[in-house]
Structure formats: structure tokens, C-alpha cells
Amino acid sequence: MQIEKFKTISSTNKKAKEMSSLGVAPWTVVVSEVQENGYGRKGEAWYSPLGGLYFSIILPRGNIEDLQTITILAAFIVAKVIKESFNVEPLIKLPNDVLLNGKKICGILTENVIGSDVKLSVIGIGIDTNIENFPIELKDIATSLKMELGHEVDNEKLLEKIITELKNQFKTISE
């Protein structure tokens, strides 16, 4: 698994799109400890301080239906891995969010670049893992694993589990 690690980056999706356009191999993962301009759907800011898990995966070129399926599957996979790893009950809010105790814990954004066909695709996943507190405007709608569990979690292990599951699922839908 090729993982490109950064301390700080503008956005992992942005970086993954740049890398993909330069020919970097599919399934390369871009992960950053901090995102300065992390974003979700419609350009909405994604709070990305130190402690969270922010990563993007360069997806293999696929048809648009497969890409939509993997986007929806990603929410299920994140919820499944969190449930199995920490014995909690996450809720999937389709298409792109995972909630824990009624608050958002994960956001997913797939971006495609389309000309005469799909040129490149990346999927970005942001998980509030070890965030200790949120700004006032997010306090009622966001939470973190650390806040819910009362202890830190291993971001690297979580990343590896999610990517392995996503790769396996992608194989099943595109074969």
C-alpha cells in the first residue's frame, strides 16, 4: 500500500487529484495530520485540526456507477470498521456521513474529473478520531472517537483497515 504522508496540507483530495493527473498509481493514499483547507460537498469547510484522520485515495479509472457505489460503500465500511474496532454503534447518514450518538464523526467526498470520459477519481475521507474539542458552531453537530470513548485511537491502524476493506469491496463491484 503506497501511502504519501504529510504533516500539513491544504486538502488531501486536492493533493490526490494533482498526483493522479501526474500519473501516480491508483490506490495511492494521501494522508495528512492537518488540512488547512479541508472541504466537503459544495466546498463546505471540513474542520481538520491535529488529531483527526484525513486521507484521500486515488481510485482506479472506473465507470460512474462503480464510483457512486464505492462512495456509498465507503460510508458502510467506515461505520463497520469503527463498530468492530471500538464496540460502538455508528449510524450511516447516506450518502456521505457517519454519525455516532447523533453527531457527525466522518465525512466522505468523491470527486471526479470528467472530459470526454472519466479522467480521474479520488475519494476523500475525514474521521474525527482524536479531536479533543470542536469550535462552538460545531459542538452540537460533531463529535470524535476520543470524546465518545474517553481514550485515543490509533489512526494508522484505522487507516489500514479502511483501505484494505475498500480495496476488497471495489474488486467485487468492478469485476
Add this chain to the structure above:
Amino acid sequence: MDFKIKIKNKEYQVELKEDGKAVKVKVGGKEFVFGSNKGLIEVQATTKKDSSKEIISSLSGVIIEIFIKEGEKVKSGKKFLTLSAMKMENEIVAENDCKVKKILVKENQQVKEGEVLIILE
């Protein structure tokens, strides 16, 4: 020769060309060829559209942002617009260097698959 015809308040752009013994008439993207040997009876209609001149939505969704202006010269790979569709965000980019003739959509507009979004020169 280019001219316009108005039929029942609808205007049609017509392009007329002489090509040897034939006359070519182009109306609304369709080309008709009239052979001279049998007068105007022998008509061959072609419906081939120059799709490279139109940016057509391959997905149904909502236009989030438009990054170009009418009359703008655009390089290959430049982002025309972002379309939110099928739970994803899709950047529609220029396949080749081109010039934007007309933008047929607005931000926040719902579009259907197959709908023409942009016309290029």
C-alpha cells in the same frame, strides 16, 4: 449564405452552400443535401451532430459552480463547471483548447443527463 427564417414565431438559422452540383442546407444542426440531377426530389438527410462543439451532461445533477465566461478562450483541462451528481462532485473539464460561445446553465440549476450545458465555437 446564412439567413434566418421565421415560422410561427420561431426563428431558424439556415446555412446554404453550393457544393459542385449539390446544394447543402444546414438547419438547426441538421444538414440536408439536394442533388441537382433530380431536382429537389433526391434528398439525403444527415443528422450527425458535431458533439465536440457541445458540452453535454453525462449525469443528472445540480450545477454547483461555473468557472468560465462566454467568449473566454479555454485551455485543454480547464474546469468548465462543477456538477454535484450521484453523491459525488464532478468537475467537467475541457477536452481540447476551445472558446466558450454560450453557457446554457446557471449555478444551482438542476440538469438532466444528455442536456447541453455549454456551446463551444
